[in-house]
Amino acid sequence: MFTGIIETLGRVDKIEIEQSNIHYYIASDFASELKIDQSVAHNGICLTVVAIENNIHKVTAIDETLLKTNLKDLAVGDIVNLERCTQANGRFDGHIVQGHVDQVATCISKEDQEGSWLFTFQYDPSLNNITVEKGSITVNGISLTVVNSLADRFSVAIIPYTIEHTNLKHVGVGTTVNLEFDIIGKYVSKIMALRN
Template sequence: MFSGLVRGDAQIAQLDKKDQTIKLIVKCAPDFLQNVKIGDSIAINGTCLTVESFTTDSFQVTMMPQTFKKTIFKDSNVGDQLNVERSLEVGQRLEGHIVTGHIDDLATVTQKKINENAIEIWLEFPPRLQKQIVAQGSIAINGVSLTVMDTEKNQFSVGLIPHTQDETNLSKLKIGSEVNIETDILGKYVSKNLEKSN
């Protein structure tokens, strides 16, 4: 379980692809890995992955074919900046929103503009997620907890405040860039129950 409050100071140090399996070595700040153990969960660009091995400033994970198909990692390269987050501990403040690390699908950037000190981004998402994305609701983009500003058909907008621009990889997105998205877990349950009642 995660909160969507990420650190963007990690990068891909090694990337090994074999068919639809990916082994990834992530380089990060040593303090991020304090007390890490093999088997721990770490969200990388919003994707919950398991630590298989680690050093003082890096860790390795393996992605299975389902992760390959549903995330942006199939198009990643060595040196790419990553958003990373350790799993929540009981007793921590939940300052973002509840993020599971289970990616729903990809969204594509369609517009990007500066709005005073914020960056406004519009993204197109698969129509099947339409009932789960609402204005003023929560969404995780590459693992970053954000508030949906507005929606239009199968597009939604978010705003990046200066802190988010500085601390994550979202400010580097361009028109056409793909991102991992996870809709709000509460919205999923509401949507599912409404389907059953119809």
């Protein structure tokens, strides 16, 4: 489990394709602290560390993950949000994040509001995921609060600290991001659907 509070940024050092799998080599300042078989969220996607050398760790994405996320769009040099799983004795600063991406969205607006930024993301509503105003949403692994909520889009207001310490600074109109909708909302939605 994760909280959506990004620990550090990683950089894609190398990409290898092996049949339908893609191996990503990620350079970061905490790679030497990782362990083989550890779960780490990469842009909100929970991936298992399979190798570590110096300041680079390796993870593998299978076809199912590549189909549902923006991992397939990564190129060498791209910046990735990284978070290790939360410790049971740690503070819970974000919200419950599983590292299981529900779908992708596209940035359709990025407005500079003189001290903050307002991002609007559009997604496919046919998958029945929902947001609510003042509810939680995970964008590229970042725990954020929804400002405006519509059936196929939502907005989030971003403070300067978050822009500087995540890869949102590289997100612009047309950029694809990973979304994980609030798990509590997903359960409530499922229960309500079963009652009808």
